[in-house]
Amino acid sequence: MRLRLRNVFLVYFVVSLVGLFCALRELGESRGADFGGFRGVWTPPGWAEPAQRGFGGVQRGLGGILGRIWKVWGEPALSLPPEPERPILTPSFPRRPVQKAELVRLSQTLLHVPALHWVVVEDAAAPSALVGGVLAASGVSFTHLSAETPPDLRGGPGAPSWLFPRGAEQRNRALRWLRDTRGAHEPGVVYFADDDNTYSLRLFEEMRSTRGVSVWPVGLVGGCAWSGRWSRGGVVGFHTGWRPERPFPLDMAGFAVALRLLLAHPRARFDPRAERGFLESSFLGGLVTPGQLEPRADNCTQVLVWHTRTEKPKLRQEEQLQRQGRGSDPDIEV
Amino acid sequence: MRLRLRNVFLVYFVVSLVGLFCALRELGESRGADFGGFRGVWTPPGWAEPAQRGFGGVQRGLGGILGRIWKVWGEPALSLPPEPERPILTPSFPRRPVQKAELVRLSQTLLHVPALHWVVVEDAAAPSALVGGVLAASGVSFTHLSAETPPDLRGGPGAPSWLFPRGAEQRNRALRWLRDTRGAHEPGVVYFADDDNTYSLRLFEEMRSTRGVSVWPVGLVGGCAWSGRWSRGGVVGFHTGWRPERPFPLDMAGFAVALRLLLAHPRARFDPRAERGFLESSFLGGLVTPGQLEPRADNCTQVLVWHTRTEKPKLRQEEQLQRQGRGSDPDIEV
Helix, strand or coil, rough: CCCHHHHHHHHHHHHHHHHHHHHHHHHHHHHHHHCCCCHCCCCCCCCHEEEHHHHHHCCHHHHHHHHHHHHHCCCCCCCCCCEEEEEEEEECCCCCCCHHHHHHHHHHHHCCCCCEEEEEEEEECCCCHHHHHHHHHCCCEEEEECCCHHHHHHHCCCCCCCCCCHHHHHHHHHHHHHHHCCCCCCCEEECCCCHHHHHCHHHHHHHHCCCCEECCCCEEHHHHHCCEEEEEECEEEEEECCCCEEEEEEEEEEEEEHHHHHHHHCCCCCCCCCCCCCCCHHHHHHCCCCCHHCCCCHHHHHCCCCCCCCCCCCCHHHHHHHCCCCCCCCCCCC | HHHHHHHHHHHHHHHHHHHHHHHHHHHHHHHHHHHHHHHHCCCCCCCCCHHHHHHHHCHHHEEEEEEHHHHHHHHHHHHCCCCEEEEEEEEEECCCCCCHHHHHHHHHCCCCCCCCEEEEEECCCCCCHHHHHHHHHHHCEEEEECCCCHHCCCCCCCCCCCCCCCHHHHHHHHHHHHHCCCCCCCCCCEEEEECCCCCCHHHHHHHHHHEEEEEEEEEECCCEEEEEEEEEECCCEEEECCCCCCCCCHHHHEEEEEEHHHHHHCCCCCCCCCCCCCHHHHHHCCCCCCHHHHHHHHHCCCCEEEEECEECCCCCCHHHHCCCCCCCCCCCCC
């Protein structure tokens, strides 16, 4: 009996050592993929919350195993704040050759962000198969809607593009969807992300702590190198190259709104007849005063989003080839 | 002695059970982040190799532990093909307001791709701090180089931008770096990725099996909806809106080259004096014949890369404000 117990012990010891070795190896490999949480999305180095970063630093090798046990058993004691949902609202305009490319590119940015839900609203009578295909293939959690801009808010064929603000109808549709589906006390931060801008991944981390409306500078907007809130010696103002007298001289990409604040003000919406440059003000005016804006991005000194625009491609050769009956195969989706 | 051994056994059993529980939990959590391999990069769903997908399916719960042991101990027997390195060569042009934004955006795409190494070559006398900062913060494995285009290949101040091909000097510098640092038999696939294009993640999977030079269509290029190789009933040709008589009527984004082929032809390079549209041909002509091109992307029927271009931002307001001494704070990097 004594001998058999020892044998059992030895065999168990060897087997569990192998298991321990495998687990150590596994933990070593997956170290980088921690804390993303949502769908195994990887958090790039350097933009985790400091509290997470310090904790993550412990998790290497054997220290990793111990940290892991600590994580599993000590979780209620540590109580990291839950990752708030980040609904990202994007209007998308069909009948543009770059529509698919822009959505594909933006989806790759959003795929890095934990707890994100992408609400894409097409300016069309119904959601299109093209956009639906991009969203389904993207790997991002999404909702696909549509809301057509009424003809009287579209401007005639010769009217300048800035006569009416673009995307008001679509953003209002997304707001309605949020109000219909989210409970009044759900944590979350809502951001309006147009499909041609460039977003640093740090931006999504900065907006995470939004209590009301948070703001940051936007690069390459309104004819300026950057535009945004500034403060010096207690004085607060806005740097902008376009109508500084606006109540909220902010670009659509320059703020995020707490979901709770949005749900507490069921009438806040974008005015589709707002004067040029006043679309953001028409929405924010129903939520906060300019003095309540919460600066982020190192007190608004870091540009983490750029108002890039994609060139409208010239398809002259295509038209020429089509006249000769040799146009690009239309069965190939672009 | 008998009692003590049993106690030791019991304590060891309990401790190892806790360890097993943690390891199981860990494996369950990190399942999605498998097989990225390189720096814990996450492989989006649906584009792993079929062999990997099948194997990955085994790794759940207890099956995961067994699969893991199998992986560690059975590795020589299974012998999955090693992930070939994908050096991505990108020329970058300074003194453009959108340079940082474009690199940030491209880095987010590349961050999804396993076994990638990004070689960025600036058209400058020395690597800049701005680009260096973007690369260091990107999370992507990178090499930062510079190669200045000589004045006689730059064209005068009034010369049209297409007089000399852009990026030849920088791509040749990257090729030299590859030849200096990579062994003749290292597996790898080289791709030239300009910083303003849009790349589907599937593209990087398609190029993975490149033996010589692989090709696929490029969207929105040369005035066409798409341009690329076609084949019908054994006949092979190229669809292009621009000089179809070129030996290789391909865009820079439309092909990838096996590293071994590149190293076997040490003289293949881009001709900085090539005629407009002939830069790709000057390089590929030193490597293969048009008949040797390997079609990818479902026999060149899928557009997985788009020749998008970023608009040059108009900074009129900025100039106006600067004249009034109220320009954007230059300490804020854009």
